[in-house]
Amino acid sequence: MQFTLNHTDPHSSARAGTLETDHGTIQTPIFMPVGTAGTVKGVTQQTLKDDTQAQIILGNTYHLYLRPGLDILKQAGGLHKFNGWDRPLLTDSGGYQVYSLSHRRKISEEGAKFRSHIDGSQHLFTPEKVMDIQRIIGADIIMAFDECPPFPCDFDYAARSLSMTNRWLDRCIKRLEETEPLYGHRQALFPIVQGSTYKDLRIKSAEYCASKDPLGIAIGGLSVGEPNEEMYAMTEVVTGVLPTDKPRYLMGVGTPANLLECIALGVDMFDCVLPTRNARNGQIFTREGIINLRNAKWIDDFSPLDPTGTSFVDQAYTKAYLRHLVHSGEMLGKIIPTIHNLAFYLELVREARERILDGTFTDWKNQLVPKLSVRL
RNA sequence: GGGGGUGCGCCGGAGUUGGAGAGCCGGGGCAGACUGUAACUCUGUUGACUUUGUCUGAAUAGGUUCGAAUCCUAUCACCCCCA
Secondary structure (H helix, E strand, C coil), rough: EEEEEEEECCCCEEEEEEEECEEEEEEEEEEEECCCCCCCCCCHHHHHHCCCCCCCCEHHHHHHHHHHHHHHHHHHCCHHHHHHCCEEEEEEECCCHHHHHHHHEECCCCCCCEECCCCEEEEEEEEHHHHHHHHHCCCEEEEEECCCCCCCHHHHHHHHHHHHHHHHHHHHHHHHHHCCCCCCCCEECCCCCCCCCCCHHHHHHHHHHHHHCCCEEEHHHCCCCHHHHHHHHHHHHHHHHHHCCCCEEEECCCHHHHHHHHHCCCCCEEECCHHHHHHCCCCEEEECCCEHHHCCCHCCCCCCCCCCCCCCCHCCEEEHHHHHHCCCCCHHHHHHHHHHHHHHHHHHHHHHHHHHCCCCCHHHHHHHHHHCCCCC
């Protein structure tokens, strides 16, 4: 895997880059749709490519390990073959499930013991085990196994958690050195910066991750309930320390405004369930603001779903029709908003890249951000 | 035409067998939430008003009773059976 920095914005820390993998090239900044169970919910691979212009999608180690399980994934020849996505893939390590399934897991130095959310069975995730699973899934980018501490989190806990995450990182790296990719393409391990909302911990963590000379570095443990300002502050602290020649991946972020602000702080890669989950719950993001399609006000609004949108769904369907589909519980009432939101996110980062390249990013961003969170 | 039965809040259901009803469940409606997906999920709300509370309210109108959604009478609506 190779990252090339194409341009840096003179008025901010925003960067345009190119990330080459064995499954194709990713132009950054990029948003990566989340496909936890090996599918971006509600959309086919064809639609992801053609209509949303997705360049890379995510899968999740914990979910895929539980179902369909390692035997099937191995028999299939890895996730690319299994789900028919021939572009780059990234798998999260299950570190986030350490956070979101906190009531059904127990953490120790060895790893995290989980109770399956599907059948209650018990499983031990160690850094070594997680690397082995990600070898079998076969994503192009794989994540270190980390602890994502909750917010708020006292300093002592954050510090202890961070040092364990660091030791887990060493074990991940060691395991990868001892094993080979299974399907003939390379896999890059991204370590994850933690440290909660403590500046000095964040700096130490970023330096530690950078010292391993990885192909890319992730920023984790943010967007877990802290105020936006705190998230931006921590992101800025970390990107200020990270090497400029490696891609930075801010995990789990965020709203359209979050993306633009964090691009300005030097982040190259994002993933978030917001565009897909909120789409299924009737919410779409546009350049004018946020639309809740369930609201009564759209009942007779026969204007296009998003007049400025670039996806075919934006012109082909009206707000009134979408409101009808949502209220009727129709499948398309979830699919169409999902296509719209993903296309919107990807168009947003595409224009951000163009603006960085032609030097107009900061003005453009500052003008757009206030509009993005307006409730329509 | 005769006989029987049932009627409450946007809808459906439960329940109330003379003693505390703005009250249970589901749906629908209205709104809110959602950030490395236990999420086609979750939360609030859904008679009126001058809202720490007050008022109206069990098809409609009367009656009996200390007290009526409950008993009686009439009317209306719907359902079933007979002709």
